[in-house]
Amino acid sequence: MRKFVVDCMLGKLARWLRILGFDTVFDCSLSDAQLLHLARSQGRALLTRDRELASKGGYLVKSGDWEQALKEVLDAFHLKDKISPFTRCPVCNSPLREIGAEEAKLLVPPIAFARATKFALCPGCGRVYWDGTHLKRMELIVNKLGGNHER
Ligand SMILES: [Zn+2]
Numbered sequence: 584m585r586k587f588v589v590d591c592m593l594g595k596l597a598r599w600l601r602i603l604g605f606d607t608v609f610d611c612s613l614s615d616a617q618l619l620h621l622a623r624s625q626g627r628a629l630l631t632r633d634r635e636l637a638s639k640g641g642y643l644v645k646s647g648d649w650e651q652a653l654k655e656v657l658d659a660f661h662l663k664d665k666i667s668p669f670t671r672c673p674v675c676n677s678p679l680r681e682i683g684a685e686e687a688k689l690l691v692p693p694i695a696f697a698r699a700t701k702f703a704l705c706p707g708c709g710r711v712y713w714d715g716t717h718l719k720r721m722e723l724i725v726n727k728l729g730g731n732h733e734r
Pocket of ligand 1: 672673674675676677705706707708709710
């Protein structure tokens with residue numbers, strides 16, 4: 584599976600790559616040299632808007648608009664049929680663990696619990712995700728991008 588490291592200018596793109604299930608490092612404390620090192624040592628594709636950095640071993644993202652940039656990356660790396668949404672935490676990049684209603688009941692606000700049918704816990708940061716309105720909006724965007732995850 585394709586893995587990424589994303590430079591600090593592309594935060595929204597990084598978040599969306601995670602939402603679509605791709606292992607994505609995003610850490611604004613890393614220098615250009617560290618980004619390049621991380622890309623090489625971990626076999627990650629470095630995504631950047633910086634021409635100079637790209638010339639040293641990264642992929643230059645052409646669009647400044649995050650939605651276009653995401654489309655561009657999905658095309659460039661042939662990822663459209665590898666999308667696996669809502670399997671990775673958008674905040675900390677850890678793979679999510681699905682949890683049952685019993686466990687979710689203790690973690691999710693009652694209103695959300697009453698409406699949701701699926702729950703997932705992030706073992707990395709402890710956040711809980713469920714299929715509420717937020718997820719619906721994400722699904723719309725995923726569908727618009729041409730992801731065929733509903734197989
Ligand atoms: Zn997390």
